Amino acid sequence: MIEIKKVNNRPLNLLERIYVWEIFKGFLVTARHFFVNLFCPGKIITIQYPEITRPLEHAAKRRTRHRLKMRANGTPKCVACFLCATACPAFCIHIEAGEFTSSQVEKYPAVFDVDLSRCVMCGMCVEACPEDAIAMDTEVIPGGVLKREDMYLTRNKLLQNMPGDPSIKGAANRLA
Amino acid sequence: MPKITIDGKTIDLPAGATILQAAQALGIYIPRYCYHPALSVSGTCRMCAVEVDKAPKLQIACATEIADGMIARTDTAAVKKARKDVLEFLLANHPVDCPICDQAGECSLQDYYMDYGLHKSRVAPEDKIQRSKHRAAGRYLVLDNERCILCTRCVRFCDEVTKTNELTVSGRSDASFIDIREGKSLDNDYSLNIAELCPVGAFTSRDFRFKQRVWFLKRIKSVCTGCAAGCNIEVHYNENTVYRLMPSPNPETNTWLCDRGRMTYKALQAGDRLRKAFVKKGSMEIEPAIRHAAHLLDEAARKTGPESVVVLGSPYLSIEDNLALAELAATSLKTSNLCLDFPREQGVKDGILINKDDAPDANGLKLLKARYAGLDQGALIELINSGRIKLIVAEARALSSLKEKLRELSNIETVILAVTKSDLDFESACVLPYAANFETEGHFVNYKGLLQKTTPSVAAPDGVKPLWTVLSKLSSCTGAPIRLEDAAELRERISEFIK
Known part of the structure; x- marks a missing residue:
């Protein structure tokens, strides 16, 4: 339900038209914040991001920076099927497939790049993945970097297992 | 000429035509794996079963010749159930490794499963029969026996078109698999046609392997300039790169395309391409x-x-x-x-x-x-x-x-x-x-x-x-x-x- 706020568009009265009193009222608000921040720092609403972050709640945890899961033997679970790149509305995933000759799983991502400066954090890649190989549960919020290259994640930067991994979910894991 | 009625539509065709051809002429699509217009009929896949009046059980459309007054139906409950059951059989031991399969996106197993199957598998992944995967077959092909549905299109191609007889079905009944004949190697001049003929991902092209998913490819018709034959081709490309060439059948020129013709695009990206x-x-x-x-x-x-x-x-x-x-x-x-x-x-x-x-x-x-x-x-x-x-x-x-x-x-x-x-x-x-x-x-x-x-x-x-x-x-x-x-x-x- 959208709330409707009615704006009172009555003409200004004399005091308001003089303006000085209204400016003074504005200064009072600023002064109040100044003294509250000065004497009770705990009540400051602003966070000094990225040095300080707020703990994420509920589903927000599931739309954070990507990671690629690994199998027990350290190889990426990803098999470079390109479904995430296909689902991605921002075209931020770049994959090049390679071929394992020794492993039973023939295909692996030789290159897997996520361009976080293009990513819209929609989570479609995670939904599309048939191998349970990509996740967005690192609880790192991308941004706040000084160099553009730092927003460009390559495969080795993405490979990361979290507590509870490696899992054996995913079709190709039967072969691994 | 015999007159046949399929799903209420009637057509006259010369004697010797099959129900499948009649259906095609009428614009009715009958799913098929083993049938290929340029190869002989083998009737191994059973996917094209249709109901024919006065026949005791379902008939396969690819091998049943039409007769005068024949009435066939492709939309009855029995036909739908047959298709679903055939698919379940074909998929029983299928590894479902679509994410690593190059055929994904143009695979008739995928397409027909979505159209006619949609069943839950009754065989657990770990119980499926495991066979040889990524076996090198000749210069241009990779053979994956797990994905094979034994339609024998590849065998018939080598027997009938190139007449080199490199392939055969080894083993018996449910243990049979596509094999290369002893002492032969799959290196005829047309071997890449097999990758294209294969309705599933059993034979895939080594050249195209893992280069690009097929759903990204754009297609455009052109002409092969590899020799004086002038075969019609379809160029598959994406983002200014040609990935593969396929034949575009034209009765005046070609049904197939030779391996050399398919590789002509290599000159575009060759290291010795003259850019200056x-x-x-x-x-x-x-x-x-x-x-x-x-x-x-x-x-x-x-x-x-x-x-x-x-x-x-x-x-x-x-x-x-x-x-x-x-x-x-x-x-x-x-x-x-x-x-x-x-x-x-x-x-x-x-x-x-x-x-x-x-x-x-x-x-x-x-x-x-x-x-x-x-x-x-x-x-x-x-x-x-x-x-x-x-x-x-x-x-x-x-x-x-x-x-x-x-x-x-x-x-x-x-x-x-x-x-x-x-x-x-x-x-x-x-x-x-x-x-x-x-x-x-x-x-x-x-x-x-x-x-x-x-x-x-x-x-x-x-x-x-x-x-x-x-x-x-x-x-x-x-x-x-x-x-x-x-x-x-x-x-x-x-x-x-x-x-």
Whole structure:
């Protein structure tokens, strides 16, 4: 339900038209914040991001920076099927497939790049993945970097297992 | 002629036609795996079962000949159930490794499962029978027996089309699998057709393997210029890169496509692709190199007269490019030393497709010869060997084809036009690159005299232009332009040859 706020568009009265009193009222608000921040720092609403972050709640945890899961033997679970790149509305995933000759799983991502400066954090890649190989549960919020290259994640930067991994979910894991 | 009714629609077809063909003529689609219009009927997959009146059980549409008054139905509950059950059988031991399978996206198992199956598998993944995966099969193919549904299209192709009999079904009943016959290897000249024939991902192309998912590919129809056969092809490309060539069946030219033809796109991305011009072995930007070539032409004409310059046409070039070469000789250089005579032995070499003549446009060259005349090849060779010639302008492969007949070329300067370095057989004063057939439009006449047109699918490397543009620029630099600056002018000039 959208709330409707009615704006009172009555003409200004004399005091308001003089303006000085209204400016003074504005200064009072600023002064109040100044003294509250000065004497009770705990009540400051602003966070000094990225040095300080707020703990994420509920589903927000599931739309954070990507990671690629690994199998027990350290190889990426990803098999470079390109479904995430296909689902991605921002075209931020770049994959090049390679071929394992020794492993039973023939295909692996030789290159897997996520361009976080293009990513819209929609989570479609995670939904599309048939191998349970990509996740967005690192609880790192991308941004706040000084160099553009730092927003460009390559495969080795993405490979990361979290507590509870490696899992054996995913079709190709039967072969691994 | 027998009259058959399928799903209420009636059609007359000559005796001997099958229900599947009748349905196709009526626009009713019957799913199939083993049926292929160019191969014999085997009836192994059972996917095309339909209900026929007065028949005790379902009949397979691909092998049942039509009879007068026959009534068949493809939309009854029994047919739907049969399709679903057949799919469940075919998928019982299927590894469902679609994420790593190149066929995904153009796989009939995927398509039919979504259309007719949608069942839950009753076989747990760990209980499925495991077979050999990624087994190398010949030069171009990879065989995955787990994905195979034993439709035997590949076996029939090797038996009936190439008649090389490399493949067979080994083992019995549910333990049978596609195998390469002992002592044979799958290396016939048409082996990549098997990857295309395979309705699932059992045979995949090693060349295309893992390069690109098929749903990203854009398709455009064109003509293969690998030999004089002039096969119709479909170029599959994405983001300015050609990934594979497929046949585009045309009753006048081809059903299949040979391996060599499928690999012709490799020249586009080859490491020795010419992206810059070469002047005396040194790399140079194309524009200044064209000016240098013009300077060479002027020098030769000034010092020893225009008759000391020879221009060769080429059976490897399109009509457009040959026209530009002929015009260069007639208009710019004003020399009568133009040779458009390249007699070549033509005819189907192996009874399937591959032509004895590896040049795509020998007959197109004949059209131009009728208009521009020029020297016979014998006269040309005599002229060159006599030592009166100081400069040759030619396309690389055309000049190479005369290699054995020519004496030492070391005291003759050459301006050679080439696509890749490997085409170059001679040391040359000036090599100019031009756009390949996948990058520009061109008309070719095949060995039967059929005029066809290639369609550009990708862009040429930076600065590389079609040959007629290069020659037009070259002629402008010599001061007597042939005026082929844009496509409209070109179209007007070649219109008399492509009627």
